Amino acid sequence: MSPRRSLVTGLSETPNVTEQEKKFVFGSDDESMEPITESKLNAFAKIDNSQNTEEVLPQYRGRVPLTTRCDPKLASALKRASLKRQLEGLETCQIQEIIEEAVETWLKEHGYY
Known part of the structure; x- marks a missing residue:
């Protein structure tokens, strides 16, 4: 296996870099390429306590990958439920949809959503 190198080293050794x-x-001097500073982060995370909601950070637009580990029994039950609901033609049959619905319900019950 070749040794690891930094991006800067890789760019200096690679021809035809755009x-x-x-x-x-x-x-870059371009504003879209600037790192997010603490003040920018605070501007995006304004909390409206009356509705208990937060604005979504710009990097969390659209679908965001989220990985976790769970008990094998839970994973099997989730897969079984998904397949059974799919065969029955029911809405909310994908594993992602089932998990989103369950987590959203939990977050609402505990005042986080």
Whole structure:
């Protein structure tokens, strides 16, 4: 296996590097490429206590991958429920949909959503 190297080293050793790739590694004057600062983070995470909701951070737009480990019995039951609901033609038959519905319910019950 070849030794690991940094992005900067890789760019210096790689010919035909585009400007966009250089901006990604070295940073840019372009505002869209700037790192998120504490003040920007606070601006995105304004909390409205009357509705108990938060604005979504820009990196969390659309679907966000979330991985976790669970008990094998739970995973089997979840897969079985998904397949059974799919065969019966019921709505909410995908594992992702079932998990989202269950987690959302839990978060609402405990005041987080």
